Amino acid sequence: KQEVTQIPAALSVPEGENLVLNCSFTDSAIYNLQWFRQDPGKGLTSLLLIQSSQREQTSGRLNASLDKSSGRSTLYIAASQPGDSATYLCAVIPVETSGSRLTFGEGTQLTVNP
Amino acid sequence: DTEVTQTPKHLVMGMTNKKSLKCEQHMGHRAMYWYKQKAKKPPELMFVYSYEKLSINESVPSRFSPECPNSSLLNLHLHALQPEDSALYLCASSQPLDRRHTGELFFGEGSRLTVL
Numbered sequence: 001k002q003e004v005t006q007i008p009a010a011l012s013v014p015e016g017e018n019l020v021l022n023c024s025f026t027d028s029a030i031y032n033l034q035w036f037r038q039d040p041g042k043g044l045t046s047l048l049l050i051q052s053s054q055r056e057q058t059s060g061r062l063n064a065s066l067d068k069s070s071g072r073s074t075l076y077i078a079a080s081q082p083g084d085s086a087t088y089l090c091a092v093i094p095v096e097t098s099g100s101r102l103t104f105g106e107g108t109q110l111t112v113n114p
Numbered sequence: 115d116t117e118v119t120q121t122p123k124h125l126v127m128g129m130t131n132k133k134s135l136k137c138e139q140h141m142g143h144r145a146m147y148w149y150k151q152k153a154k155k156p157p158e159l160m161f162v163y164s165y166e167k168l169s170i171n172e173s174v175p176s177r178f179s180p181e182c183p184n185s186s187l188l189n190l191h192l193h194a195l196q197p198e199d200s201a202l203y204l205c206a207s208s209q210p211l212d213r214r215h216t217g218e219l220f221f222g223e224g225s226r227l228t229v230l
Contacts, residue, residue: 032216043118043204044157044221051216089156093217101170102219104156 006105023090137205
């Protein structure tokens with residue numbers, strides 16, 4: 001059974017700092033990996049999707065990498081801002097699934113202090 | 115347009131009530147999902163519809179009844195719920211997972227359900 005772990009569970013940083021969020025998964029047979037952002041009481045916003053054949057994806061100040069063989073992904077946030085404060089979730093889709101049955105990590109709660 | 119719209123945003127119901135949650139997307143996606151999310155936990159998959167047919171039911175109690183009237187709409191009918199069913203219910207959509215599509219999921223804002 002696929003398990004996804006996110007470290008740290010919570011992170012508090014001053015504004016302007018570069019930071020890295022970590023995601024690890026136990027089964028490397030994945031179809032893709034997706035990073036989401038969730039604000040309190042809101043839905044999930046897709047940030048980046050990395051297909052299994054890719055090594056990284058970039059969008060603005062965000063960069064996500066994927067090392068499938070070691071079962072790891074990182075989300076790098078450059079020059080953090082208070083508006084980046086949210087919970088960040090990573091999710092993987094196993095190759096064997098018949099549908100997009102994402103397995104989520106528990107999330108990292110990020111606070112960026114002005 | 116990358117929007118998934120859910121109504122209502124908030125719903126309070128008694129244990130004997132019958133209510134429905136609605137979800138709509140106009141991205142041409144042929145897979146739609148219901149997730150349940152409790153506070154400070156990740157979303158848990160409930161149902162998946164692929165090409166308007168139920169493809170995954172994660173052993174959800176029968177008091178939750180999904181319906182997919184067409185490729186753009188997804189409903190979740192609620193009846194005789196329990197207080198522990200109070201949660202944020204999230205709808206999502208994607209293209210079905212195949213060689214042509216990445217399976218990227220797009221979520222709605224959710225319906226906050228409180229069962230008294």
